[in-house]
Amino acid sequence: MAGMRELLPTPRSDVDVHESYAAGWVDRGGFRLNMIASVDGAASANGFSRGLQTPGDNRIFAALRDLADVVLAGSGTIQAERYGPANLDDARLARREAYGFGPALPVGVISRSLRLDLSARLFQDPERRPFVITCGDTVPDELAAVAEVLVCGETDIDYGLVRGELAARGLTRVLCEGGPTILGSMLRAGAVDELCLSVSPFVMGPGAPRIVDGRPWPDGPATMRLGTVLEEEGALFLRYHRFG
Numbered sequence: 001m002a003g004m005r006e007l008l009p010t011p012r013s014d015v016d017v018h019e020s021y022a023a024g025w026v027d028r029g030g031f032r033l034n035m036i037a038s039v040d041g042a043a044s045a046n047g048f049s050r051g052l053q054t055p056g057d058n059r060i061f062a063a064l065r066d067l068a069d070v071v072l073a074g075s076g077t078i079q080a081e082r083y084g085p086a087n088l089d090d091a092r093l094a095r096r097e098a099y100g101f102g103p104a105l106p107v108g109v110i111s112r113s114l115r116l117d118l119s120a121r122l123f124q125d126p127e128r129r130p131f132v133i134t135c136g137d138t139v140p141d142e143l144a145a146v147a148e149v150l151v152c153g154e155t156d157i158d159y160g161l162v163r164g165e166l167a168a169r170g171l172t173r174v175l176c177e178g179g180p181t182i183l184g185s186m187l188r189a190g191a192v193d194e195l196c197l198s199v200s201p202f203v204m205g206p207g208a209p210r211i212v213d214g215r216p217w218p219d220g221p222a223t224m225r226l227g228t229v230l231e232e233e234g235a236l237f238l239r240y241h242r243f244g
């Protein structure tokens with residue numbers, strides 16, 4: 001059995017966030033989840049994850065996007081956080097190029113019901129149509145007109161099919177920005193290769209949701225392997241990997 005290790009204090013400062021999060025990812029790819037929680041486990045403040053963010057988290061959030069072929073989120077998050085197409089300035093495009101990523105960063109919405117607000121910003125740019133990832137057998141024409149719909153499963157999302165559909169389009173480094181219901185279903189399905197968890201130095205108090213929601217897991221808890229730990233002004237940035 002492995003013994004206790006002290007990770008701190010063994011400081012190495014001036015960490016290059018892109019370099020840190022590119023290692024073991026750019027060549028391998030997979031499904032990477034990015035989430036944030038407070039010290040007492042809250043996943044949002046008044047319905048938004050914004051209230052938990054720190055400057056370090058914002059930099060990592062951007063870096064993870066810079067190191068992704070596609071960014072996904074559940075319809076709850078897309079709606080709550082008012083997602084639009086990803087905008088990348090010249091510096092970020094140059095950074096993407098340096099790590100071998102193309103200029104486009106498409107956004108994908110995961111939805112079973114397809115009750116999506118098609119008047120939202122995300123669906124307004126014909127040059128940057130989002131993916132909609134769903135299951136079932138009916139795709140409304142008005143949705144197909146503004147999005148590329150990927151049907152991945154019959155009654156539930158099959159994340160293996162999602163992986164395959166995206167890979168067929170050259171999108172193998174998949175960043176998913178939550179939310180809790182999607183993280184719960186992806187962990188339940190064993191589909192999470194990497195969980196990037198920011199722990200913000202705030203205590204939010206009772207009543208807040210956790211970073212995982214949804215149906216109970218029949219197989220009990222899962223274990224992940226800790227990769228790296230970064231720290232900035234009391235906020236921790238943890239990188240966990242799937243075992244095996």
Ligand SMILES: NC(=O)c1ccc[n+]([C@@H]2O[C@H](COP(=O)([O-])OP(=O)(O)OC[C@H]3O[C@@H](n4cnc5c(N)ncnc54)[C@H](OP(=O)(O)O)[C@@H]3O)[C@@H](O)[C@H]2O)c1
Nearest residue numbers: 035036043047049074075076077111112113178179181182
């Ligand atoms: N702390 C964080 O890091 C973090 C990150 C993201 C979001 N949030 C917060 O979380 C809240 C939203 O949470 P949420 O759990 O409602 O949002 P969510 O996980 O983004 O989206 C839930 C929706 O995803 C779809 N969905 C989930 N599982 C599915 C499955 N197996 N198959 C097909 N579709 C599936 C369903 O959409 P349909 O209803 O359309 O079928 C469901 O209503 C917001 O307050 C947001 O700010 C926090």
